[in-house]
Amino acid sequence: MIFVAFSPANRNIVVFTDLDGTLLDHTTYRFDAALPALRLLKKKNIPLILCSSKTAAEIERLRKQLRLRHPFISENGGGIFVPRGYFDQDFVHDKKTPDYAIIELGAPYSELRAFLNRLQKRFPDTIQGFGDLETEEVARLCGLSVEEARLAKQREHDEPFLLHEARLEAEIVREARAHGIQVTKGGRFYHLIGGNDKGRAVSILTDLFRQERGETTTVGIGDSLNDLAMLAAVDYPVLVKKPDHTYDPSVSLPNLILASSPGPEGFCEAILRLVNTLT
Ligand SMILES: [Mg+2]
The missing domain is CATH 3.30.980.20 (Putative mannosyl-3-phosphoglycerate phosphatase; domain 2)
Known part of the structure; x- marks a missing residue:
């Protein structure tokens, strides 16, 4: 009999992140402070999924700057954009463009x-x-x-x-x-x-990752009420501080991890710690 030991080293992880006030500084929209964590995610081949109230056009621009090739979630869970050919398996979608298969969850x-x-x-x-x-x-x-x-x-x-x-x-x-x-x-x-939220989009995309790669651990990181459903849908929810160094009181979950800094500094510190613990 062959025993395949579960080694944390080959654990599949996916990280979902909010943009404004989380990966991007609330005022300057810069992400420099998060670079060490972004590098670690790349090095470990951990997909970083941008999940924002921003439009697809805005997220695509940032995705290019960050050199990410992963799916993303636009407009508070209104759309899931999966690059063509990203998953081997077929999945139900509403629209195709030359670049993406799109699942539309939002109201027009x-x-x-x-x-x-x-x-x-x-x-x-x-x-x-x-x-x-x-x-x-x-x-x-x-x-x-x-x-x-x-x-x-x-x-x-x-x-x-x-x-x-x-x-x-x-x-x-x-x-x-x-x-x-x-x-x-x-x-x-x-x-x-409409009826959409970030959580529903995160759950759908998580299922696609699990179909494709098997067991997958999910991390979510945000700063505001519109991240609550996303944080509730992941295994490891992280809340970063607001610019005034308080936490959004409307975000509360039993397993919530509190980052000790605001925005991209909080993102960096929490992601480095969590990924190094999980892998
Ligand atoms: Mg935010």
Whole structure:
């Protein structure tokens, strides 16, 4: 009889990460502080899956800068983009482009905009969506270049919005729910999304990795409420600090690992420690 000992050295790991405020600095959007951890993931062939409220156009740009060839998740779980030929096995998808097979989980953008317009009629002068803003305004509000803001406006499944009267939050959440729409919160904006969340997208992609490679350990890392479902869907959830060195109080899970720094510093420290423990 042959015994195949399970050695932690050949454990399959996949890391899912939020971008704004996690891998990317909240203010500067830089990821330099995370480079040692990014290098370790590359060296160990551990897929890093970018999972953000950003658009596919924005994530593709960053994915190129990071030289990643792995799938990614756009717009709060609205779309899963799998590079053509990445998995050997076939899987159900909704759309194909020359570069990707795409699983669409999000509501169409036009539906979200229609709902936002309805909210704006009901609560005049209190709500501003991305779709109402000029590219230059998006650039200014987000601290992006005009070119980056242009990519941020190419939305398919998620409408970020500013709420000028915070006391309306609960009422808007209720109203949205009654229309089958969710309100979530990232670092700067509220977001209108359909039935999707980052967690559902992470679970689907995890299943694809498991079908392909067998047993797989998952790590997730984020900073805000819109990461909660992703963190709940992984084996090792990590929360980084906010820029003011506090943790988002709306993210709580029994097995949550707390990184001791904000953004990319927290990412680096937590990923180095976790990957070195797991491998
Ligand atoms: Mg974030």
